[in-house]
Amino acid sequence: AQKITQTQPGMFVQEKEAVTLDCTYDTSDQSYGLFWYKQPSSGEMIFLIYQGSYDEQNATEGRYSLNFQKARKSANLVISASQLGDSAMYFCAIRGSQGNLIFGKGTKLSVKP
Amino acid sequence: EAGVAQSPRYKIIEKRQSVAFWCNPISGHATLYWYQQILGQGPKLLIQFQNNGVVDDSQLPKDRFSAERLKGVDSTLKIQPAKLEDSAVYLCASNLGDGTAGGYTFGSGTRLTVV
Numbered sequence: 604a605q606k607i608t609q610t611q612p613g614m615f616v617q618e619k620e621a622v623t624l625d626c627t628y629d630t631s632d633q634s635y636g637l638f639w640y641k642q643p644s645s646g647e648m649i650f651l652i653y654q655g656s657y658d659e660q661n662a663t664e665g666r667y668s669l670n671f672q673k674a675r676k677s678a679n680l681v682i683s684a685s686q687l688g689d690s691a692m693y694f695c696a697i698r699g700s701q702g703n704l705i706f707g708k709g710t711k712l713s714v715k716p
Numbered sequence: 717e718a719g720v721a722q723s724p725r726y727k728i729i730e731k732r733q734s735v736a737f738w739c740n741p742i743s744g745h746a747t748l749y750w751y752q753q754i755l756g757q758g759p760k761l762l763i764q765f766q767n768n769g770v771v772d773d774s775q776l777p778k779d780r781f782s783a784e785r786l787k788g789v790d791s792t793l794k795i796q797p798a799k800l801e802d803s804a805v806y807l808c809a810s811n812l813g814d815g816t817a818g819g820y821t822f823g824s825g826t827r828l829t830v831v
Binding site for chain 1: 747757
């Protein structure tokens with residue numbers, strides 16, 4: 604069974620600085636997908652970035668990049684130039700064998716002005 | 717395109733009462749998911765539909781929870797009778813179900829408080 608571990612319950616970052624949110628995963632599948640979502644206090648889940656297990660390059664989407672280290676089974680999210688609006692919960696997820704998403708416990712990011 | 721619609725947005729009920737949530741996925745999305753998100757935790761899958769058939773309901777507490785997706789479009793999730801520990805946000809999501817990488821879209825959720 605797949606599993607996601609996020610070991611940072613909360614993180615603080617100064618505005619305009621970069622921050623890395625950790626995610627490790629466990630799966631026995633050769634082909635899998637990893638996702639990061641942002642959940643503001645309003646509750647909606649906002650898709651940020653996706654990394655496929657066979658993708659040779661790290662995924663990037665604007666200020667978001669994914670540091671994918673397959674041998675270490677880690678998929679850390681890097682947010683560059685943090686903004687106050689980045690304050691939210693961040694969830695790492697892996698696609699399960701039936702196509703559902705399996706989430707970690709999340710990391711609460713607080714951006715300080 | 718319109719997003720995943722959920723209603724109601726908020727619901728407060730007393731324990732032992734019943735409640736129902738509704739979800740309308742993105743048009744054409746074959747797969748629909750219901751997740752339960754307890755405060756401070758990540759979403760946990762309750763049930764997954766492919767069209768109008770159940771793919772996975774292994775984590776659905778079937779003694780009190782039920783869900784259906786008639787005609788393979790919108791879906792309802794019901795709790796009867798509710799318990800205090802059912803207080804959570806119930807998220808509905810959908811995707812094409814064709815195995816492609818992305819395309820999971822979530823609704824805004826229903827925040828349930830059981831008192």
